Amino acid sequence: MTASRLPFEIIRDPAAMRAKVEDLRRDGRTLAVVPTMGYLHEGHLSLLRAARARADVVILTIFVNPTQFGPTEDLARYPRDEDGDLAKARSCGVDLAFCPDVAAMYGPGAQTFVTVRELEQPMCGERRPGHFAGVATIVTKLFNLTRPHLAFFGEKDFQQLAIIRRLVRDLDFGIEVVGLPIVREPDGLAMSSRNVYLAPDHRRQALALSRGLAAAAAAVAAGERDAAALLAAARAPFAEAPDARLDYLELRGADDLAPLTRLDRRAVMAVAAFVGTTRLIDNRVLQP
């Protein structure tokens, strides 16, 4: 790390963003990017603080990316609070906030997509067709516009993180991808911008996800290795959450996301569930 801090700046124009980082790289600065869809919570802030500790220049991107939402999903009502986000960003030491609008990012005739063919198939990929192509494409674009040395993502979107690690390697981006642990509310609920959708009773029922994962981890600690038994342990709390409906609950290899029948290597137990109409995800890495 070198040189003094930059004045905080909000950039909306992709060409201006590109020119800015070109200058910064030429000055020899180390750049970190934290791509987000905004409505920042403590999970995002943990990424920003970690980026601050590693890089000369911390770039926060805020962009609710339409290509990763399905036609029946919550794009239109996705929560937004740019002023609040920018205040939080400054308090975490962000230097540059890149906040483009949709027209600036997807011009007329845009048709190029990045796909990570195998990793995008299961889990959320199966339930949200096109979602990960949208994610991989916007991340590629943001990497090209911000040219970071480091990129920070949360492990809450575990499959997304696996996909991004793979695409960085496969497309030779030369970026160090840093994944950071899920940040949870005191009662265990994984932080998510979508938690704001939950009515109080659903907020309580949403604990089925994290409690189920904790039960699976406890079963592993007690010696259980059979995937079916571990999944049954994780499913149990849903019996007491009448408005929660499992979308999927799976045990897969942590790197290749291959399905496992036994916990015989580093794995992830991943869950998605609708609580009322709100779709939540959570996961926990399990070691044999």
Place this chain on the structure above:
Amino acid sequence: MTASRLPFEIIRDPAAMRAKVEDLRRDGRTLAVVPTMGYLHEGHLSLLRAARARADVVILTIFVNPTQFGPTEDLARYPRDEDGDLAKARSCGVDLAFCPDVAAMYGPGAQTFVTVRELEQPMCGERRPGHFAGVATIVTKLFNLTRPHLAFFGEKDFQQLAIIRRLVRDLDFGIEVVGLPIVREPDGLAMSSRNVYLAPDHRRQALALSRGLAAAAAAVAAGERDAAALLAAARAPFAEAPDARLDYLELRGADDLAPLTRLDRRAVMAVAAFVGTTRLIDNRVLQP
């Protein structure tokens, strides 16, 4: 442009290539890349000379990319002459030759592909499934490894050039793509590394492609605008080429590759034909 010329260097390791261009960009040099599959002919050399005239550093890449060949195509016998290519490269003022092997470019588990959804559908895309995803993917990788300001491609691969222009825009590469005219043999045959496959009699019959396009251009000059009439003019020389078989012959918009029934805007007439077992392509831009 700034600074003195570099000593000529051959680089085989992707990480070394990336480190090299990182240093060069930090020094403020302008970089141009000319991606090729080697077996260089005058068409390639015209790209290298144009790059030399525009950039401080000219990077030639030589890589016979397996992901753009179909299972029944000529990957195994594709002509190669690295020593000859490097001698030609030096004579054109190339600074860096990037010549990675396949294992260095596609590691275990590689599965990320770039697709340009509409432009890759017709013409060669229809006849060579997966070809343009292979092209778009390797070009993305080579762009990330060489980080050029300028990239040079021949118009002979007209659809490829349209796809690359689109992907550079859509993925925010910030690279100026320069397309250069087809270089032809004295008798009109478009230069191609695959011309070496042609036996003498087939070499003569291969002129059906360029003669057909010339006939169409002559018809345009004489006032013809009807696509069917122009295509008939271009097809005529094939009657005298018994071993030549048209794969496609089409008139399309020059930018969007939309099919045209009349020459009412800038267009490309594109042809692909097998001469014996050798597949050749050619094209000609037509203006109304």
